[in-house]
Amino acid sequence: xxxxxxxxxxxICKSGTSVKIECRSLDFQAxxxxxxxxxxxxxxxLMATSNEGSKATYEQGVEKDKxxxxxxxxxxxxxxxTSAHPExxxxxxxxxxxxxxxxxxxxxxxxxxxx
Amino acid sequence: GNSVTQMxxxxxxxxxxxxxxxxxxTATGYPSLFWYVQYPGEGLQxxxxxxxxxxxxxxxxxxxxxxxxxTSFHLEKGSVQVSDSAVxxxxxxxxxxxxxxxxxxxxxxxxxx
Numbered sequence: 001x002x003x004x005x006x007x008x009x010x011x012i013c014k015s016g017t018s019v020k021i022e023c024r025s026l027d028f029q030a031x032x033x034x035x036x037x038x039x040x041x042x043x044x045x046l047m048a049t050s051n052e053g054s055k056a057t058y059e060q061g062v063e064k065d066k067x068x069x070x071x072x073x074x075x076x077x078x079x080x081x082t083s084a085h086p087e088x089x090x091x092x093x094x095x096x097x098x099x100x101x102x103x104x105x106x107x108x109x110x111x112x113x114x115x
Numbered sequence: 116g117n118s119v120t121q122m123x124x125x126x127x128x129x130x131x132x133x134x135x136x137x138x139x140x141t142a143t144g145y146p147s148l149f150w151y152v153q154y155p156g157e158g159l160q161x162x163x164x165x166x167x168x169x170x171x172x173x174x175x176x177x178x179x180x181x182x183x184x185x186t187s188f189h190l191e192k193g194s195v196q197v198s199d200s201a202v203x204x205x206x207x208x209x210x211x212x213x214x215x216x217x218x219x220x221x222x223x224x225x226x227x228x
Contacts, residue, residue, distance in 0.1 A: 004158075006158065032214055034215065034216070041223070042220070042221075043204065043218045043219065043220045043221050044159075044204070044218050046215060046216075049214075049215060093158050093159065095159075095216070097214060103161070104149075104161070104208070104216055105161070106151070106158040106159040106160070106161075107158050108157050108158040109156070109157060109158040111156070
């Protein structure tokens, strides 16, 4: 079945630094990738939608200059949290949509802690 | 817009008990409906799905039927195990719209031995 690899699974960084999270579709071409943020005991909040080769579409309230999304190929999307602050600490999850089968496959998530 | 409503609160039950988690939706068009499961510290795994009215999705003993007349997609399992303890999310997507998934708030299920 479709597999999405998300890396790293955990990262701790200092305030003011940037962190990059990768999301790869391993056995299918992901026409669309989604980035979510999840707070403890809460549902997933969609941050942005990205299509390969075009700019990401951000949800209302999500700072595009802070959360940089790149979707340069059909198998890779990256989320960079720039100038991270403690309030950016969260669980980030990516999802890829298979253009052939229209299914959604999720990565295993990244626990970001900003100290 | 599209939205999903799940019953409030965690669900705690004993092993081998019957599980029901309610899910209702509001959508334009003809959405596909999904149940995802999330184990602690992990991403979401697709549990089952249904793409049209009256379809029944099933997997690992779980079932849900797409009921257009009641706009519902309730999740059921006849006999739960401790390993079923997880958070369950109901979701919908309108494949002819913006392709995004709309999630319910999720239900924590705790199965006690």
